[in-house]
Amino acid sequence: MEKNWTKIYTSTNYIQSEIVKQVLVEHQIDAVLLNKQDSSHRTFGHIEVYIHREDFGQAVELLIANQIAL
Numbered sequence: 001m002e003k004n005w006t007k008i009y010t011s012t013n014y015i016q017s018e019i020v021k022q023v024l025v026e027h028q029i030d031a032v033l034l035n036k037q038d039s040s041h042r043t044f045g046h047i048e049v050y051i052h053r054e055d056f057g058q059a060v061e062l063l064i065a066n067q068i069a070l
Helices: 014-026 053-065
Strands: 005-011 033-036 047-052
Touching: 005 014, 005 053, 014 033, 014 047, 014 053, 047 053
Parallel strands: none
Antiparallel strands: 005 047, 033 047
């Protein structure tokens, strides 16, 4: 992954992580998911949401406004 990406959200729930990503994308903030869960045991590992560093402040405000716990 490029150096200018930063993690903004981590969860064990794939659906919640996808919702966070979609909220960001809908507001023109590029976001990607990095799934670090074990492929055979979904209880191990996390799904992480990454954004560009320069969008961090706007993204935090957006997630708080949408009542998404960080």
